[in-house]
Amino acid sequence: MLKNKVKVFRIKNGLSQKELSFSVGVTRQTMSLIEKGEYNPTINLCLRICYRLHKTLNEVFWLDEEEFKHEESQR
Amino acid sequence: MLKNKVKVFRIKNGLSQKELSFSVGVTRQTMSLIEKGEYNPTINLCLRICYRLHKTLNEVFWLDEEEFKHEESQR
DNA sequence: TTCTTAGGTAAATTATATATTACTTAGATA
DNA sequence: TATCTAAGTAATATATAATTTACCTAAGAA
Numbered sequence: 001m002l003k004n005k006v007k008v009f010r011i012k013n014g015l016s017q018k019e020l021s022f023s024v025g026v027t028r029q030t031m032s033l034i035e036k037g038e039y040n041p042t043i044n045l046c047l048r049i050c051y052r053l054h055k056t057l058n059e060v061f062w063l064d065e066e067e068f069k070h071e072e073s074q075r
Numbered sequence: 076m077l078k079n080k081v082k083v084f085r086i087k088n089g090l091s092q093k094e095l096s097f098s099v100g101v102t103r104q105t106m107s108l109i110e111k112g113e114y115n116p117t118i119n120l121c122l123r124i125c126y127r128l129h130k131t132l133n134e135v136f137w138l139d140e141e142e143f144k145h146e147e148s149q150r
Numbered sequence: 151t152t153c154t155t156a157g158g159t160a161a162a163t164t165a166t167a168t169a170t171t172a173c174t175t176a177g178a179t180a
Numbered sequence: 181t182a183t184c185t186a187a188g189t190a191a192t193a194t195a196t197a198a199t200t201t202a203c204c205t206a207a208g209a210a
Binding site for chain 1: 185187
């Protein structure tokens with residue numbers, strides 16, 4: 001399951017959904033769905049969001065799934 | 076412009092396109108286009124690729140654009 | 151020669167990210 | 181009472197990520 005901290009970092013940057021979404025070139029509705037975790041955004045958009053929030057991909061997006069909690073399970 | 080090091084890390088892990096793509100649940104064609112930088116994959120797929128290659132998002136994907144080379148230009 | 155693997159690519163299709171429009175609630179303010 | 185901003189959400193439409201099928205080249209092995 002895809003997790004993210006967009007909302008937390010957006011508020012820390014003093015931005016509204018409207019401001020952040022305009023700043024990265026998407027609609028407020030899209031940003032709302034991303035924050036709620038109901039979207040699987042493209043990496044390009046994720047990078048634009050991260051740069052705007054002065055954060056890195058690793059800090060903002062991650063997968064929270066059993067299969068990924070044990071990195072050596074495959075291979 | 077979206078850049079990535081998928082091909083480099085895939086080879087370092089001793090994987091063919093076929094093996095990596097099957098391992099993360101996409102087709103070989105999709106992986107080929109991602110490696111060539113002609114796709115803007117979803118963050119979920121990027122994360123699965125990274126975990127499979129034992130790398131982080133920050134190590135594999137980034138934007139190479141003028142507007143993102145100067146982080147303080149906006150705001 | 152033939153056969154297999156690895157990889158590039160193109161066309162058509164499907165799935166889904168994103169946009170558009172619009173309605174809603176809640177809080178702050180005049 | 182308005183009126184404004186912020187945010188959630190739903191329906192429909194559009195753009196594009198990803199699939200499917202198929203063809204190609206190159207290299208190595210039988």
